[in-house]
Amino acid sequence: MLNAENWYEIIEHKNYLFVIREKLEEVDPRFLTIYTNMYLILGSQKALLIDTGCGLFPLKPIIDKLVENRELLVFNTHSHFDHRGANEEFDSIYIHESEAKNASMPFDISILKDSPKDVVNIYNDKNSFKYPPPKEVKSLKEGDKFDLGGIAVEVIHTPGHSIGSISLLTNKGELFTGDTAHYGSMYLPKRKQFPIILNSILKLKDLFDANKVQEIYPSHERYPVGRELLDDLYSGISNIEKIWDTKQKDRFLHAWILEDSNFKYVI
Numbered sequence: 001m002l003n004a005e006n007w008y009e010i011i012e013h014k015n016y017l018f019v020i021r022e023k024l025e026e027v028d029p030r031f032l033t034i035y036t037n038m039y040l041i042l043g044s045q046k047a048l049l050i051d052t053g054c055g056l057f058p059l060k061p062i063i064d065k066l067v068e069n070r071e072l073l074v075f076n077t078h079s080h081f082d083h084r085g086a087n088e089e090f091d092s093i094y095i096h097e098s099e100a101k102n103a104s105m106p107f108d109i110s111i112l113k114d115s116p117k118d119v120v121n122i123y124n125d126k127n128s129f130k131y132p133p134p135k136e137v138k139s140l141k142e143g144d145k146f147d148l149g150g151i152a153v154e155v156i157h158t159p160g161h162s163i164g165s166i167s168l169l170t171n172k173g174e175l176f177t178g179d180t181a182h183y184g185s186m187y188l189p190k191r192k193q194f195p196i197i198l199n200s201i202l203k204l205k206d207l208f209d210a211n212k213v214q215e216i217y218p219s220h221e222r223y224p225v226g227r228e229l230l231d232d233l234y235s236g237i238s239n240i241e242k243i244w245d246t247k248q249k250d251r252f253l254h255a256w257i258l259e260d261s262n263f264k265y266v267i
């Protein structure tokens with residue numbers, strides 16, 4: 001039985017950086033992902049919440065406690081269901097301009113209806129398997145900067161996993177990569193679009209070369225991780241044709257699954 005108590009794991013990772021984790025595996029194991037990581041950055045004036053999870057249980061009360069009297073900004077790294085679920089609880093959310101329209105509409109999550117887990121009643125009570133849209137959607141674009149008070153955050157457009165996927169770089173060297181780069185099951189675009197995601201990974205590698213990044217905080221699985229994530233992923237995607245013959249069909253995801261020593265690839 002899924003339980004609202006202790007659903008979210010709250011970790012004070014640094015005095016200004018909280019990790020809020022939920023188990024995507026407990027929502028639906030068929031997505032081949034264990035954890036979703038949300039992040040809360042606390043500046044002296046403003047706070048920034050990165051993603052809102054699956055929306056299974058109320059998120060805002062937990063965030064409000066940590067944010068105290070700061071102004072809260074809420075970003076979605078992209079508009080997939082596991083990053084936007086609790087959007088409706090907040091006054092406004094920011095998302096890349098190319099996904100703003102998508103994020104402004106109700107979102108069908110009936111794919112979760114036959115989850116082997118006990119989510120059916122919880123979602124059905126709440127919203128009949130549709131995420132209502134947030135009250136207001138604001139657009140982000142490449143290079144936008146936000147001063148939280150003592151901490152600045154810059155938007156980096158890293159398309160590939162989705163057209164409007166963003167990464168976020170702080171002036172303290174933290175890089176939040178969303179679903180553009182994480183260990184575990186990487187959801188990739190079609191092969192002809194691989195140059196798009198490879199280019200985004202290169203863009204992030206360049207930030208390491210410019211000494212702007214110390215640590216990576218992905219939206220799924222392990223955190224923080226180092227530059228090796230980007231190197232492993234770049235070479236894994238570049239060499240996918242070498243393992244292409246090992247692909248398996250996943251009927252639920254309607255995708256091919258391939259595996260190397262670092263990642264599962266969902267294509």
Ligand SMILES: [Zn+2]
Binds near residue numbers: 080082083179220
């Ligand atoms: Zn995701």
